[in-house]
Amino acid sequence: MRLWSIHPIYLDVKGLLACWREGLLAKKVLEGKTKGYKNHPQLIRFKNYDYPLKAINAFLYQIYLEAKKRGYNFDGSKIEHIFLEEKIKVTSGQVKYEFEHLLNKLKFRDIELYNKLKDLESIEINEIFEQIPGDIESWEKF
Numbered sequence: 001m002r003l004w005s006i007h008p009i010y011l012d013v014k015g016l017l018a019c020w021r022e023g024l025l026a027k028k029v030l031e032g033k034t035k036g037y038k039n040h041p042q043l044i045r046f047k048n049y050d051y052p053l054k055a056i057n058a059f060l061y062q063i064y065l066e067a068k069k070r071g072y073n074f075d076g077s078k079i080e081h082i083f084l085e086e087k088i089k090v091t092s093g094q095v096k097y098e099f100e101h102l103l104n105k106l107k108f109r110d111i112e113l114y115n116k117l118k119d120l121e122s123i124e125i126n127e128i129f130e131q132i133p134g135d136i137e138s139w140e141k142f
Contacts, residue, residue, distance in 0.1 A: 003042045005090045007124035008066035012110040023060045041139040058084045091134030
């Protein structure tokens, strides 16, 4: 499961679809509707938010909006269409790590997108997050 901190504009088709699917799974976990993945490290920051379901819905809404921009038909009825008033903190080290992780995937999946992104100096993040200085998050699994 990968719930990207980076903005979904960077995700290739496969990455965007996977993020949507995995985000919906995360939503089910947070709703208590599945037995698996309860302790998955990607869920920690959502569980730590005052309103975990609002957080995951806002995350998925950003994925949905990106899919809609691209002309994909994601089922928006599966989520609440909300924005978070208080953003979730994410460290600059985490953002950098995730972007490099994505670039490594794109080398094999979408070389054209890889070449477009590889020299970016400023990385946008998903709008539900606020970037703060710091190393890779302690919940990240290498």
